[in-house]
Amino acid sequence: MNLKKEGHSVKNKKTPTISITLAAAIVTMLYTTAFSAPLSLSLQDSVTYALQNNPAVKIAQAEQEKSAWGISEAEAGKLPTVSLGSSYNIKSNNPLGGDGDLSNSLRLSMPLYSGGRIEGQIDQAKRQADFSIMGLDKAKAQVKLDTITSYYTVLQTANLLEVNNQTVANMEEHLQSVQAKYDVGVVAKSDLLRSEVELANARQNAIKAENSYLLAKNSLLSNMMLDPGTELSLTESLQYQNYDKSMADSLDLAKKNRPDIAQAQITVAIAATGIDLAKSGRLPSVSLGASNGWSEGVLPSNDNWTVGVSASWNLYDAGTTGAKIKQADASLTKAQEQARQIETVALLEVRQNYLSMAEAEKRLGTTDVAVSKAQEDLYIAREKYNAGIGTNLDVIDAQLALTQAKTNRIQALYDYNVSVAKLNKAIGMKAE
Numbered sequence: 001m002n003l004k005k006e007g008h009s010v011k012n013k014k015t016p017t018i019s020i021t022l023a024a025a026i027v028t029m030l031y032t033t034a035f036s037a038p039l040s041l042s043l044q045d046s047v048t049y050a051l052q053n054n055p056a057v058k059i060a061q062a063e064q065e066k067s068a069w070g071i072s073e074a075e076a077g078k079l080p081t082v083s084l085g086s087s088y089n090i091k092s093n094n095p096l097g098g099d100g101d102l103s104n105s106l107r108l109s110m111p112l113y114s115g116g117r118i119e120g121q122i123d124q125a126k127r128q129a130d131f132s133i134m135g136l137d138k139a140k141a142q143v144k145l146d147t148i149t150s151y152y153t154v155l156q157t158a159n160l161l162e163v164n165n166q167t168v169a170n171m172e173e174h175l176q177s178v179q180a181k182y183d184v185g186v187v188a189k190s191d192l193l194r195s196e197v198e199l200a201n202a203r204q205n206a207i208k209a210e211n212s213y214l215l216a217k218n219s220l221l222s223n224m225m226l227d228p229g230t231e232l233s234l235t236e237s238l239q240y241q242n243y244d245k246s247m248a249d250s251l252d253l254a255k256k257n258r259p260d261i262a263q264a265q266i267t268v269a270i271a272a273t274g275i276d277l278a279k280s281g282r283l284p285s286v287s288l289g290a291s292n293g294w295s296e297g298v299l300p301s302n303d304n305w306t307v308g309v310s311a312s313w314n315l316y317d318a319g320t321t322g323a324k325i326k327q328a329d330a331s332l333t334k335a336q337e338q339a340r341q342i343e344t345v346a347l348l349e350v351r352q353n354y355l356s357m358a359e360a361e362k363r364l365g366t367t368d369v370a371v372s373k374a375q376e377d378l379y380i381a382r383e384k385y386n387a388g389i390g391t392n393l394d395v396i397d398a399q400l401a402l403t404q405a406k407t408n409r410i411q412a413l414y415d416y417n418v419s420v421a422k423l424n425k426a427i428g429m430k431a432e
Contacts, residue, residue, distance in 0.1 A: 038233035039230055039231065040233045040235055041151075041232060041233070042235045043236050046147050046220065046223075047147050047148065047431070049147075049225075049226065050225070051140055055225070057139050057140055057143055060132070060139035060140070063132045064129070064132040064133055066132070067125075067128050067131070068129055071125045071129055074118070074122040074124070075125075077111065077121060077122070078118055079110070080110035081110070082106070083106075083107050084105070085104065085107070086104045086105075088101070088102050089103075103295055104293065104294050105292070105293045106293075107291040111287045112287055112288055114285050115281075115284060120273050120276050120280065121277070123273050124270050124274070127269050127270050128266075130262075130266050131263055131266045131267070134262045134266065135263065138263070141425050141430070142425070143223070144425070145421055147220070147223045148418075149421060150216065150220040152238065152414055152421070153220070154213070154217055154234060155234060156216075156238065157209065157212045161206070163209075163403060164202065164205045164206040165206055165209075167402075170378075170399055171195070171199040171399065174382065174396075174399070175192075175195045175196060178195045178392060187392065194392060194393070195392060195396070198399075217232055220232070238417060239413070243357060243420055245427075247351065250350050250426070251350055253427040254347060254426060254427045255343070256428070257428025257429070257430075259428065261343050265339060267338065271328070271332040271335040275325065275328040278324040278328040279325055281320070281321035282314070285311065286311045287309070287310055287311075289309070290306065290307040291305070292305045350426045353419050353423040354423055357416060357419035357423055359415075360412050360416035360419055364409070364412045364413065367405065367412050370405040370408065371406055371409055374401045377398045377402070378402050380398075381394040381395045381397075381398040382398075
């Protein structure tokens with residue numbers, strides 16, 4: 001009876017310990033499973049990550065914020081300024097101490113007319129802010145293109161790895177058939193050696209394909225600023241989707257939407273305002289001023305305010321203003337020519353990417369047929385070899401042709417999708 005009680009008592013003490021241990025093990029397993037799962041990413045997910053984390057976008061955002069504050073700085077030029085001054089002079093007959101003279105002043109100044117200088121500076125600051133907005137759009141577009149290209153490169157290398165692994169499997173299967181024929185003396189040793197060599201070459205290509213796939217994943221993770229060790233699971237595949245815009249439509253969209261073209265136009269406007277700023281040196285400036293002075297206390301102790309309007313007009317500056325105007329004229333000409341150059345390069349980019357897309361699209365039509373015929377040719381070559389009426393070389397050539405046909409199809413799909421992405425950037429499609 002006592003033994004039963006003791007046993008029952010011991011069992012009760014151990015059960016909670018076992019339950020806690022089991023629960024901890026389950027929690028650990030769930031935690032490990034959850035955090036070891038690959039990161040599932042669509043193409044849009046990848047772009048979103050990159051736009052949120054990429055330093056190029058953050059730099060452009062900081063530049064935009066800086067330009068916005070530049071407007072405030074320029075607009076402050078039209079507002080009054082207040083300054084407080086104080087000085088203490090020691091008397092010469094008592095340099096080591098004693099009484100001294102304390103004087104204080106309070107001054108207020110407000111510009112009434114600047115010859116258009118302040119207004120021109122405000123205009124330039126606003127245009128510079130617009131320039132930085134276009135700069136942000138430009139940075140986002142480039143980050144988006146880089147990310148899309150990296151995403152497609154991962155898909156491309158994954159497909160090529162699959163093709164090479166399938167080639168290795170086919171070569172291994174064929175080698176087994178050749179080995180069996182060699183063992184019974186049906187084929188020469190040269191067939192066996194050639195098959196072994198081709199299998200070794202296929203394995204080399206598979207190793208290279210795997211490394212290319214790993215490099216592509218690292219590039220995509222780098223664009224998104226994610227840890228290089230993050231496991232990825234891409235949810236999309238390389239597919240063909242028709243591009244529904246003509247070249248003429250694409251060129252028109254680029255003229256309207258390209259951020260670099262807009263930036264060039266803003267630069268021209270800033271340069272034109274620079275001429276007005278230079279000319280303001282020939283015009284008078286007028287300001288309102290008020291001041292008060294006192295000798296005791298921190299704040300004014302009297303009502304001795306002096307208020308007045310002052311004007312200045314530089315009648316002769318030895319040609320300085322004229323030289324500034326000429327410089328501004330030259331800057332405007334430079335900006336105009338740069339704008340023309342930028343638009344020409346942008347439209348050329350649209351044409352090149354459009355033609356590259358069309359070329360890849362044509363290649364796609366031929367690769368589908370080539371893959372189908374290569375698969376049929378390999379089947380026939382293997383059946384003939386197994387029946388003893390074909391050669392080992394026929395099988396190897398057919399396998400190489402199939403691998404090349406599949407590779408060409410993957411390359412054409414990749415080239416088409418990347419060209420579409422480049423074309424979307426070239427026409428100024430916003431990154432979102």
